[in-house]
Structures are given as C-alpha cells and as structure tokens.
Amino acid sequence: MKETIMSAKELSGRVALVTGGSRSMGAAIARRLAFDGASVALTFHQSEDRASSVVEEIEAEGGRAIAVRADSGTPGDVRAAVARTVKVLGSLDILVNSAGTIAMAPIEEFSFAEYERMVAVNITGTFIATKEAVAHMKAGGRIINIGSVMPRYVGFANFSVYALTKGAIHGFTRGLARDLGPKGITANVVMPGPIDTDMNPSDGPFGDVLREKIALGRYGESQEIADIVAFLASSRSAFVTGAEIVADGGMSA
Known part of the structure; x- marks a missing residue:
C-alpha cells in the first residue's frame, strides 16, 4: 500500500463491496x-x-473492512453478502x-457441470450482486x-466457454449503463489481459507463450488493474459509463 496515488482518500465516506x-x-x-x-467489504x-x-x-493502515464468506455461484450467498455489507x-x-x-477444454469435451459452474459464478453471480x-x-x-x-481477442483454443461468460458480462455492462444512467449510477467493465494471478501465474505453463503475444512483453500486475478500478470508482470518472477499458499490454492491438 505504498503506491504513488494522485489523490488519496478521495473515496472517504463511501462503501465498496468487492466480490x-x-x-x-x-x-x-x-x-x-x-x-x-x-x-470495504470483500x-x-x-x-x-x-x-x-x-x-x-x-x-x-487505519481503514475499515470486513470479510464475508460467500460462494459467488450461490445466489443466496451473494444476496446475503450485499445485505451484510449494508448492515x-x-x-x-x-x-x-x-x-x-x-475452465478450459475443447467444446466437444466440455462438461455440462463445468459449464454450469462457470455460468453460475461469472454470469449469475454478477447479475445477483448487481441487482x-x-x-x-x-x-x-x-x-x-x-x-x-477474450471477448475481443481469444487467441487460443479451448477458451470458448470462458469467452462466452465474459462476453455476457460486457453486454450486461453496456445495458446497465442505459438502465442506470438516469439514476446517476455508472457501469463499466475492465478487460484485463494476462495478469500475474493465482489462476494464471506469470511463471505458469502459459507464461512464455502469452508473453510472446503481449506488445509490452510482460504480464500485468494486479495493482495495475486496481488502479483502473480506483479511477472508475472515483468522481473523476463521473462521465464514463458503458465503457470497456482494455488493460492487456497490447495483446489485442
């Protein structure tokens, strides 16, 4: 938490939930x-x-936070997490x-159970939390x-179902911008490329292959995505809604 930040404490008095x-x-x-x-509730x-x-x-660091156990693939858990945040x-x-x-596999081998789980977490969980x-x-x-x-540039085989779920989120976000604009609420989507995470570590089995496709020649860092989210959460983004912000190091350029 030692990053250089333009305007610290600009979210004072605001409450955030991060699933x-x-x-x-x-x-x-x-x-x-x-x-x-x-x-922050997480x-x-x-x-x-x-x-x-x-x-x-x-x-x-002097902040306030709570952790809430919730499976994002279980609607009741998601509803309870929002309720607890507010309470x-x-x-x-x-x-x-x-x-x-x-999950990834050729479409003809993709199990229905894995499909249902990915839809439950990536799509339904997002819908319920937002609603x-x-x-x-x-x-x-x-x-x-x-x-x-991936809805913009898949680049590899076996990611079709994952791209399907994320594509749904992008369409949902654009629709939300229209639905919520009259209320003064914005909706935006951040589109990360390869980011060094637990699910896709930079030293993992796909690391070398992915780096060859990234214009900057490196994986992104989680903090770089967090910085974009912080801008979208702030008053500085008040006129930004329905936007798709690509942060992929030029992979899809």
Whole structure:
C-alpha cells in the first residue's frame, strides 16, 4: 500500500463491496479502494485466511473492512453478502464484481457441470450482486465489472466457454449503463489481459507463450488493474459509463 496515488482518500465516506476480494486482483482492488478511503467489504469462498489477512492489512493502515464468506455461484450467498455489507458498513456505493472462475477444454469435451459452474459464478453471480447492490445505491453509485480481453481477442483454443461468460458480462455492462444512467449510477467493465494471478501465474505453463503475444512483453500486475478500478470508482470518472477499458499490454492491438 505504498503506491504513488494522485489523490488519496478521495473515496472517504463511501462503501465498496468487492466480490472475490481475498486473492490476486480482488485483494489488490480491495486494498486500493480502502487506501483511497472507502470502507470495504470483500467476499471469499474458501480462502478465509487470505481474506482475514487483507482485512488486517486495511485495518493496520487505519481503514475499515470486513470479510464475508460467500460462494459467488450461490445466489443466496451473494444476496446475503450485499445485505451484510449494508448492515455492517451502513450503505453501498461501489460494487466491484471481481469473483470469477475458469475452465478450459475443447467444446466437444466440455462438461455440462463445468459449464454450469462457470455460468453460475461469472454470469449469475454478477447479475445477483448487481441487482441487490443497485437497490441500495444513490446517484454517484458505481458498478465495475471485471471482464476479460477474450471477448475481443481469444487467441487460443479451448477458451470458448470462458469467452462466452465474459462476453455476457460486457453486454450486461453496456445495458446497465442505459438502465442506470438516469439514476446517476455508472457501469463499466475492465478487460484485463494476462495478469500475474493465482489462476494464471506469470511463471505458469502459459507464461512464455502469452508473453510472446503481449506488445509490452510482460504480464500485468494486479495493482495495475486496481488502479483502473480506483479511477472508475472515483468522481473523476463521473462521465464514463458503458465503457470497456482494455488493460492487456497490447495483446489485442
């Protein structure tokens, strides 16, 4: 939390919920929003120790945070997470749909169970969280979805179902911009390319292949995505809605 930031504490008095906020990009986003002054709720499914660690880091810096156990593929869990955020932190101004899962296989071999799970987490979880959160938002509210560059550039075989789920999020976000604009609430999607995360480590089996396709020749860092989210959560982005912000190091250029 030692990053150079243009305007620290600009989110003071705001409440954010970050789904999947215990690890990698989600954790970096939770920390960054807290650093900018927001009270932050973050959900986790299995990584309770990591979620507690993120909360402790935020509190050690003088921030306020809570961790909520919730499987983003279970609608009741997602509804409960939004309700708990509002009950404990008092309101909800910023929703970051960061929770996601991935599976890959040739389409003819893709299991229906894996398909259902990915749809449940990546699509239904985002829909439920957004529907519940918007009921509590006022003008100035922010919906920020973490998509993927894959609806724009897949680049590899065996990712068709993942691209399907992320493409749905991009269409959903554009529709939300229209639905929520009259209420003064913005909706945007961030489209990361290869980011060094638990699901896709830069030293993992795809690392060398992916780096060859990235104009900058390196993986992105979770903090770089968090910085974009922080801008979209701030008042500086008040005229930005329905936008797809690509952060892929030039992979799709």
